[in-house]
Amino acid sequence: MRYFLVVAEELHFGRAATRLHMSQPPLSRAIRQLETEIGTTLFDRSPAGVALTPAGTVLLEEARALLDRADRARLRVASAAGAATITIGILADSTDPGVLRLADAYRDRHPHAEVRIREADLADPTCGLHAGLVDIALTRAPFDETGLAVRELRADPVGALLRSDDPLARHRQLKLADLADRRWFRFPEGTDPRWQSYWNGGETREGAVVRAVQECRQAVLWNGTVGMTLLDHETTTGLTVVPVTDMPPSRVLLAWKRHDSNPLIRSFVRLAAAAYRQ
Amino acid sequence: MRYFLVVAEELHFGRAATRLHMSQPPLSRAIRQLETEIGTTLFDRSPAGVALTPAGTVLLEEARALLDRADRARLRVASAAGAATITIGILADSTDPGVLRLADAYRDRHPHAEVRIREADLADPTCGLHAGLVDIALTRAPFDETGLAVRELRADPVGALLRSDDPLARHRQLKLADLADRRWFRFPEGTDPRWQSYWNGGETREGAVVRAVQECRQAVLWNGTVGMTLLDHETTTGLTVVPVTDMPPSRVLLAWKRHDSNPLIRSFVRLAAAAYRQ
DNA sequence: TGCGACGATACCCGCACGGTATCGAGTACA
DNA sequence: TGTACTCGATACCGTGCGGGTATCGTCGCA
Incomplete structure (x- = not known):
């Protein structure tokens, strides 16, 4: 028609x-x-x-x-x-403008709904979902998924974030073993242990505590520690990202409470899935 | 909705x-x-x-x-x-009530269109399509398809039509060779040779000339000739159908002029295809 | 007569819509 | 209170349709 x-x-x-x-x-x-x-x-x-x-x-x-x-x-x-509100949680690491375009597309489709975006620091991979602060989280695995419904959107390879003058920074690729004796950045007390473990390559690490990507970079610059990050993050001056081949890729996913699946949430899931499928 | x-x-x-x-x-x-x-x-x-x-x-x-x-x-x-007419050609052998139900469904979908059905005798497998008498033919292969679009709907196994007191009538199945020395029914002069050849098992035969299934049956009864027919034809009293294993199955198909594909014809094709798919 | 424009055709692939089998929550009744 | 029944939800599967790319056929124009 x-x-x-x-x-x-x-x-x-x-x-x-x-x-x-x-x-x-x-x-x-x-x-x-x-x-x-x-x-x-x-x-x-x-x-x-x-x-x-x-x-x-x-x-x-x-x-x-x-x-x-x-x-x-x-x-x-x-x-x-009547009035409807949906709150979307995202990790504060996303400089990704795609999230904003997604939110705009969503507002366009549901003009009557109020769409809020809440950024969470790196200590909470559920972006406040478990705490009831958001309705749906656009975030990364892994974390405690009990009671949550989850939909994977993409998987990104990750790498080690190093000072450019670090000897390892000139390698084409690394293994986790190459980084074993380094200081790594850590997460605050109470951070989901799976999340913490993933970003520390499966180990329990020593190092500076950070809550945001920015802090992580500064920690790397200051202390010569190492941090894992996404390969496609734009490289800040003085920092280099080297692929780590034995790290599982970072899975971007949507998560929402399994028993709180209202039409607005489902609509967001559909839209986001379509957007990430390109 | x-x-x-x-x-x-x-x-x-x-x-x-x-x-x-x-x-x-x-x-x-x-x-x-x-x-x-x-x-x-x-x-x-x-x-x-x-x-x-x-x-x-x-x-x-x-x-x-x-x-x-x-x-x-x-x-x-x-x-x-405005007024639109479609003429559907069918073979006069179809006691099949499905065709009438199909026509009804079609009339139901296009109330403004006038739907005519024209029965053709066995001498013309295109049911008057080449002669321009019908818009679309619901018929059986094979015939001259030049300039026609064709869509196959089904394939039916065929068998030999015999008098029940014929010695061969007691067999579970036959081969064409078993019927080689019989008289067969034939088609009138000018019948499409492929069509004629198919129903005669690939041979040129002698025998009574028929234009309709009814005539064919009478010929079988009168002369003891043999005729091919569909397996699922209801058996008239005194006649028996025995499967012939080396006859290719009879293909039911739709045919229409390739360059005369108006919406009404296409709609009929869709409907018929759906109906035969069950 | 060759070339460009444009709708039609052929073919391929992924998704969405249809199906069947099963689950699970809520209710009624012994 | 336990058990059986109802009924919408979920899981999973196969097929058809809507989308794509590549190519064709045909008409107007230089």
């Missing part, structure tokens, strides 16, 4: 397809399908150009009315549902 | 699913999907029963209006398209 509207406005399948963010062949097929469904030719196609048939002209106005009506319905339903 | 309407009327997923000719789980999922799409809960589910939320109540009336509007649109488009 929306496809038909655009084609009828453009009277040009190629341009219409562009406007619809799709390629031309599926659009042609979709229109043909619509035609077979209602049993009528809607467009006269000729290499010279595309024109509406009489039936197509009638459908054009009907379609406009129909879509208007549908929009109106959405609004009325939304207002009848 | 239609799913939602039915569920809202029944307030019972199981019954609603029955009314929708589907099983309950997909219906539940569809409703949940609708809820995530618009970001609102539409039903309060409890083991005690299902109730509409305020948002659901609003959507109910909007949905009714929307579907009404859509129906109206269909009617207006159809009438703008």
Whole structure:
């Protein structure tokens, strides 16, 4: 239906397809399908150009009315549902602008909903989910998942964050054993032990306590300690990231309370999954 | 949307699913999907029963209006398209009531179209398609397909039609070689040679000329000749069908002129394909 | 007569919608 | 209180459809 509207406005399948963010062949097929469904030719196609048939002209106005009506319905339903709020937790390490674009797309889809974003420090991988501060967390594994539903979105390779003048910084890749005798950054008391263990390469480490990526970098610069980080983090001046081959990749995932799965949360899961799928 | 309407009327997923000719789980999922799409809960589910939320109540009336509007649109488009006729050719051998049910379903979907059925005798497997007498043929292979589009629907095993008192009639199965010295029924002059050859087991045969299944049976009774037929044809008194293992199965197919593929024809193809897929 | 434009066709792949089997929560009744 | 039943939810699977890329056929134009 929306496809038909655009084609009828453009009277040009190629341009219409562009406007619809799709390629031309599926659009042609979709229109043909619509035609077979209602049993009528809607467009006269000729290499010279595309024109509406009489039936197509009638459908054009009907379609406009129909879509208007549908929009109106959405609004009325939304207002009848009353105010709704969703709070999204993210790790404070994300300079990732994708999260903001995702939030915008979500606000666009649910204009009636209030969308809040809460940044959590590195000490809490659930971003306040267990504490009830957020409805859904866009974060990284691993952590205590009891009572949570989880959906993995991506897995990123990780590497060691080192001072650029560190002897190991010139290696193409490292193993955890190469870093065994270093000082590492640590997390505060009470941090989820799985989380802590993951970022310390499975060991219990000594080193500076940090709550944020920024602090971690400063710790690395100050003390010559080592920290694990994502490979694609932009390298701050004076710091180098070297891939560590025997670290499992860092899994980006969505987590929410299993028994608190309202439509707004599910919608966010869908949108985020689609976005990360590109 | 239609799913939602039915569920809202029944307030019972199981019954609603029955009314929708589907099983309950997909219906539940569809409703949940609708809820995530618009970001609102539409039903309060409890083991005690299902109730509409305020948002659901609003959507109910909007949905009714929307579907009404859509129906109206269909009617207006159809009438703008003007009168349309489609002529369907079938072989006169089909006692198959499925064809009539198919035609009814088609009329139901396209109330504005006039649907005609033309029966062709056995001499013309294209049922008048090449002669321009029909728009689409529901028939059997093989025949000259140049310029035609074809869609296979099914393949039926075939057998020899014999008098019940024929010695061969007591066999469980036959080979073409067993029938080599018999008289067979033939087709009139000018019949498509591939068609003729198929029903004669790949040979040029002697025997009575027939134009219809009824004639063929009478020829078998009168002259003791042999004819090929479908296995599942009901056996007339005094006649027996014995499977012939080295005959390729008879392929039921749709055929229409390749460059005359209007929406009504395509719609019939879709409907028939769905019907034969069961 | 060759070339460019553009819708149609052929083919492939991933997802979503349909199905069946099973679960689990809530309720009624012995 | 335990047991059986109801009914929506979940898990899992197969198939069809909607999306993609590559290529074709055809018409207008230089």
